[in-house]
Amino acid sequence: MSSITKVALAGASGNLGPTILEQLVEAGFQVTVLTRPSSNHTFPPSVKVQPVDYDSVESLTNALNGQDAVVSTLAAVAVEKQLHLVEAAAKAHVKRFIPSEFGSDTLHEKTSTLPIFAPKVKVLDALQKHSATPGGLTYTAVVNGPFLDWGIKVGFVLNVKEKSVNLFDGGERTFSTTTLPSIGKTVAAVLKHPEETKNRAVYVQSIATTSKKLLELGKEALGADGWTENKISSEEVAAKAWEELKQPQPNPDKFVFPLIQISIWGEGYGSHFQKLDNELLGIPQLSEAELVELIKSYA
Numbered sequence: 001m002s003s004i005t006k007v008a009l010a011g012a013s014g015n016l017g018p019t020i021l022e023q024l025v026e027a028g029f030q031v032t033v034l035t036r037p038s039s040n041h042t043f044p045p046s047v048k049v050q051p052v053d054y055d056s057v058e059s060l061t062n063a064l065n066g067q068d069a070v071v072s073t074l075a076a077v078a079v080e081k082q083l084h085l086v087e088a089a090a091k092a093h094v095k096r097f098i099p100s101e102f103g104s105d106t107l108h109e110k111t112s113t114l115p116i117f118a119p120k121v122k123v124l125d126a127l128q129k130h131s132a133t134p135g136g137l138t139y140t141a142v143v144n145g146p147f148l149d150w151g152i153k154v155g156f157v158l159n160v161k162e163k164s165v166n167l168f169d170g171g172e173r174t175f176s177t178t179t180l181p182s183i184g185k186t187v188a189a190v191l192k193h194p195e196e197t198k199n200r201a202v203y204v205q206s207i208a209t210t211s212k213k214l215l216e217l218g219k220e221a222l223g224a225d226g227w228t229e230n231k232i233s234s235e236e237v238a239a240k241a242w243e244e245l246k247q248p249q250p251n252p253d254k255f256v257f258p259l260i261q262i263s264i265w266g267e268g269y270g271s272h273f274q275k276l277d278n279e280l281l282g283i284p285q286l287s288e289a290e291l292v293e294l295i296k297s298y299a
Contacts (some may be wrong), residue, residue: 012035013041029191060085
């Protein structure tokens with residue numbers, strides 16, 4: 001595959017988009033940010049901004065003509081918009097599509113059955129169909145587990161403000177987790193290694209750890225006193241979420257977040273990655289000492 005130089009980024013705001021944009025620019029790619037016409041978000045002067053109608057394949061195809069790759073960080077709920085983007089990328093003869101994965105391993109058999117990931121699975125199915133065409137659109141799914149730095153900042157993996165941690169089933173289940181800058185670097189590196197990353201998932205982590213270990217490192221970073229351990233049964237959380245999904249009008253607040261937690265800390269969801277692409281993509285891992293410093297930075 002010839003080299004990739006021009007990259008269109010869909011969803012450049014939000015938690016992850018700005019970091020990916022920063023790393024793509026730093027890596028020397030010519031970046032076009034796709035925005036909604038109503039957007040008033042400002043971007044660096046080195047970036048081209050292209051307003052698009054995400055409900056129109058024609059609008060998206062016109063915007064993607066001449067692009068080598070598309071990176072999507074659109075919200076998973078915007079599945080139709082992302083499917084339009086895939087269709088447009090194929091029509092515009094884009095070489096590589098990186099869908100809005102960036103989390104739990106939705107290619108894992110058990111994880112893929114969780115209804116919250118159905119939109120992501122649908123997009124991957126569409127990409128796999130296109131990739132079966134010789135010379136057609138190729139894809140790479142980036143699987144990185146929960147965002148480590150963001151997860152500390154907002155109290156998702158470790159709550160440093162309240163000095164508390166959720167221990168699912170004792171908190172000793174290992175999971176892979178990655179910082180936002182490393183995810184951005186992974187995306188740039190995938191596009192620098194198009195052949196080695198073609199039509200597959202790449203797995204990266206900043207560290208593989210447990211909630212119990214995070215608690216231990218939190219105590220090292222912030223002092224041992226005043227910590228709260230919230231002991232949670234993953235089976236009970238999952239049962240309540242599935243029960244909610246049986247309701248005539250399920251409340252997303254009662255099943256989306258719980259099932260995300262289950263995909264990370266539940267049993268058998270592949271959240272501890274066994275085969276990593278860190279070395280191929282040049283993504284360094286954190287030592288426990290570096291993680292202690294990261295925890296301190298959010299206290």
